[in-house]
Amino acid sequence: MKEIRLHGLGGLGTVKAGEIIVYASVMEGNYGNSFPFFGFEREGAPVVSYVRLGDEPIRPKNQVYKPNCVIVLEPAVMNAVDVYQGLKPDSVLVLNTTHTDIDKFDIPPTVKTVALVDATKIAMETLGRPITNTTILASFAKATGWVDCKYLKDRISQLFGEKNVDAFDKGYELTKVIEIH
Amino acid sequence: MSRVDVLNGNQAAAIGASLARPGVIAAYPITPQTPIVEYLTQFKVDGKIDSAMSEVESELSAMSVLTGASLAGSRTFTATSSQGLALMYEPYFRASTLRLPIVMAIVNREMISPQTLWGGPQDSLTIRDAGWIQIYVEDNQEILDMMIQAYKIAEDKNVLLPINICYDGFYLSHMSERVEIPAQELVDKFLPEYEPEHIKLDPKKPMAVDPLTSGYLLMEYRYRHLAAQQEALKVIEEVDKEYADLIGRSHGGLVEEYRCEDADCVVVTMGSMSGAAKEAVDIKREEGYKIGLLRLRVVRPFPSKRISEVLKGKNCFGVVDRNVSFGWNTGILYQEVNSAMYRHGGDVPSVPFIGGLGGEDVKIEHFLHAIEKIYEGAADGVDCEQTIWLTNER
Structure with a gap:
């Protein structure tokens, strides 16, 4: 079972991003669950969402404490929240950032893979709004390979339309994946 | 379709x-x-x-x-x-x-x-x-x-x-x-x-x-x-x-039994926390504990006979309540299950737990701890006036 924690701000689609990952897993014939910590909308406030993926039905409905992957949808969240908390050995970190290398970050030794993308810039250029969830889902897919891009894009198209699929494609192309040895 | x-x-x-x-x-x-x-x-x-x-x-x-x-x-x-x-x-x-x-x-x-x-x-x-x-x-x-x-x-x-x-x-x-x-x-x-x-x-x-x-x-x-x-x-x-x-789907009828058949002790749960509890049961089984889980589904009418059939003859059971019974110093379901046992099942020692109030997370670790306490109860007896609170650190 893979466990994922998403950090964002209310209004960025943090919760929806988790649901889209689960959708992709389920459409491939696997399982998943996802739920937000706050559970209701609070625009601008830090939001956390949890995802579990697996090839068998997933029983725990708990919060995720030791994630295999952390996704950060908005750089400012990192000033307010310890997004690295509990990251497991060989874990994956997906960051929305203007930086293109990892020297600027105090990345914990348990992280093996880091994906960097300027999702806010891509979202502004593609959507005209700094809503980063569809862009950063591409970075997640590129860095982990845990779900099929086809199903992510299907759901994004159903929910948000084709411009967001463009944001996804651009996000995939511009995401820099760094393996830490 | x-x-x-x-x-x-x-x-x-x-x-x-x-x-x-x-x-x-x-x-x-x-x-x-x-x-x-x-x-x-x-x-x-x-x-x-x-x-x-x-x-x-x-x-x-x-x-x-x-x-x-x-x-x-x-x-x-x-x-x-x-x-x-x-x-x-x-x-x-x-x-x-x-x-x-x-x-x-x-x-x-x-x-x-x-x-x-x-x-x-x-x-x-x-x-x-x-x-x-x-x-x-x-x-x-x-x-x-x-x-x-x-x-x-x-x-x-x-x-x-x-x-x-x-x-x-x-x-x-x-x-x-x-x-x-x-x-x-x-x-x-x-x-x-x-x-x-x-x-x-x-x-x-x-x-x-x-x-x-x-x-x-x-x-x-x-x-x-x-x-x-x-x-x-x-x-x-x-x-x-x-x-x-x-x-094509059954959810167990009055109750769901999980690994209860050969169990010597049972943890009783209800609702969404039961998934984490099943994980804990599997972990404890690996360690050699013969623990089972009984998930309450129907509270009214209370399936007292069915519940006592599962718990009868066990060494000890515990009930994890996500609620309180203010007058009993335990959760509500603890009292309900005990009433069922005294009516049909005989005197099996039981441990009252309360956790997860106000949406607090009831984690796998809580259930591992609860299972340990149930086995302690089986070995040393239980003071059922003492509810064990499953809390999270801050």
């Missing part, structure tokens, strides 16, 4: 209720139930359901509208949480004592004070003796399946009682997961139309409903109401089997 989708608990409830084709829906929004009302309204706007939607100004009105609709022979649906349920109490009681098979989802939310809106079944458990059937579920598939089964149970001629399908706020209401949605034709085959015979407002055949009634007759009503609750024990099991035969 049945299909697979990713649904949150409120979507599963709304879709499940829609598949039962209710004639009248009346609901007032309250967190965390609100999305159910939104989904159903959207279904209506999109032409997916032909139910009459009544826009009410409170939960008190919602239940009152459904009381009238049900008396007029309609199949009905509503949903609420916590303070909304509290406001509904007067017509809530009347719906059951008028024997109206209304179905209501309760998205369990902790009770005030202090102000809170997170999950916990204190709201519905507090009014467990208002005559309704109450069933508590573990995941979103079970929410959807039980919405459909609820009508079959409630409308059974030997039951004719309203029913609550209860699920944890946020942990299920806002959690998305894989859910299989049965085809409408299958549900139609499972669930025939509602044809009331016992009570119906008909201008051509006037009848007095709910006139002032003497204690002599009121006792007769209560006698039959209690008997109907006992009949429901059988009907819930039958409906579970029938659903499994036709649609």
